[in-house]
Amino acid sequence: MEFGVTAEDEAFRGEVRRWLAEHLGGARDRRGWERTLGAGGWIGIGWGVEGYGNRAVGLGRQVVWAEEYARARAPARSGHIGEKLLAPTLIAHGSEEQRNRFLPPIASGDELWCQGYSEPGAGSDLAGIRTQAVREADGYRISGQKIWTSLAHEADWCFVLARTEAGSRRHRGLSFLLVPMDQPGRIEVRPIRQMTGTSEFNEVFFDGAHARVEHLVGGEGNGWQVAMSLLGFERGVSTLAQQVGFAQELAQVVEAAVATGAADDPVVRDLLVRQWAELRTMRWNALRTLGSSADRGAPSVAKLMWGRWHQRLGELAMRVRGAGAAVGPTDWSAETPYELDALQHLFLFSRADTVYGGSDEIQRTIIAERVLGLPREAKG
Template identity: 75%
Template sequence: MDFAFGPEDEAFRHEARDWLAGHPAPAGDPRAWERELGAGGWIGIGWPDGSYGNRRAGLTQQVVWAEEYARAGAPARLGHIGENLLAPTLLAHGTEEQCRRFLPAIARGEELWCQGYSEPGAGSDLAGVRTRAVRDGDRYRISGQKIWTSLALDADRCFVLARSEEGSRRHRGLSFLLVAMDQPGRIEVRPIRQMSGTSEFNEVYFDGAVAHARERVGAEGDGWRVAMALLALERGVSTLVQQIGFAAELDGVIGAAVRSGAVRDPVLADRLVTAWAELRVMRWNALRTLGGTADPGAPSVAKLLWGGWHRRLGELAMAVRGAAATAGPGAWSPAYELDEQQRMFLFSRADTIYGGSDEIQRDIIAERVLGLPREAKETR
């Protein structure tokens, strides 16, 4: 695919850059920022249907917006899960009624979503889901626990993968349900404090939470197919935003190496150059994937590339600072404080685990691309 930017793309770039310059994000109010983005027409530009209050933009313009958003230093999005995961899934597998109900609120930045997939015993091996959804007339009663649920404290709704068929195993008998989070006494969210000191992830407990049958996506028991279609959307234009953030982090590490004199160490210098070259390879691979490759292993390759790269960058950030990396601005204070590179190092320990561990990604490549025999699965 020719990924050169044309005159229309550059005009779109100027529009995006001017809008971002004229609309600074409200300090400490990420929900207000989502509404601001919605009012400006910047949510849902990648949806294939533009009839839900969103404007449509071509693929190159989506890349332009992603690049300008990252370069402007705009805040991390609270609405990413609804906009980039749920909405395309509803457009492909949901009903028109579901699209009319949920997509306009996402496009306005008014309704936030989280993802109810992983469980204590079903993380990368998602087919081990045990959360149950028992049919009760025109609704389901959901009971169970989800874990590592990003942004659950802020979310208005959650799409939940639950076992709706008694006695079913593995990927059979699952349903994909849209659940309102505002159910006091039926849904409890507990933040998980990480070693970086932050709490992006949460545990979510369902105790008879209600989901209406009309808010089930796909047929009853067909949730695995819908869930897998959604996971395929986790790569895409958003990976380019991620890579621009990675480039800024790499620049910070290079700057630290220059200031500390570590850049004169030939081994560290070689690691810095390698990190730069690998980041360029990741960008071109992402663009190749956006160009419409039919390679079923492409998402797994992308995850393996960036997960390992970012973890190594965190290690490199500490190496160039030497012993100083072990102390931070709060070293002599009772407060737990870390600088950006220390947080990156600690958080990046999880990069090869969340979103599908490296082991799972390699299994996918082995089985679906190379045609190797499937690994025997434990039955439950």
């Protein structure tokens, strides 16, 4: 499938730009911005269904919205996990009662979600999770630890992959549960301070946390299938918006190279052109595969491409800045130990790009086994 934006989609771009221009000035806090987006009908436009407080638009207009949102440098989303991951999963696997309960507050920006997948001993190897959920009369009691949980400190709910069958191993005996985060004494969230100085990720400890029986999605023991379906929604239109952000970062690196004189070096110029060409290739690859379910390896290929590309961009940002790239703030009396500028943050944060969201090794394994049909790796 070859995807393209139509003239009608381009006309829609004007509406998007006008709305963002009118409302971005009033964006103060992240949760308030989510509610502003919800009131404008911009949350859930890619769900493909109406009637849950959202408006459904075609793929071309989803692309336009995502790209213009990134181009306008609008605030980072707090609600994307609920909108982009959980909602499509409930539409595919949830009951009508679950959809009626959870989709409207996602669409309005009133409830935020986090993802309870990775664990200290089961990051990329998701089938190795050990968090337990024991069935009781009115639901499940959950005990265990999750890690690298994005925005858990802001979330109202968490969808948790837990082991509901005692003694089960690997993909068997897992269930997908919807868990309220407001359970003092039963759920503890500990922010993880990164080397960038920020704390988007968290550790989450469950000590007998409760999930209601009607908040089991897809049936007991079917958690692996639901979880894999959810991960299939993780990439798509959002990849194109991400590439707009990458282009803005690349422009900053080019500007720095010109300012420092590094652009006079033919090797640096070659590296800058290579980054530009590879970014264009990523865009055309994303457009080529968008909306097609035939290419099962497309998400893994895309992740491999952008993860290492982004790391190289961060490395190049430090190279063009020279020794000044290592200089911190001059006001050491500030409350924060240091504050990074945009290119320093790019370099440090991008070190994790080949790990989070599925490590490069895992992506290569998926391509080898599921696309190329190579023999599966022997498990010890």
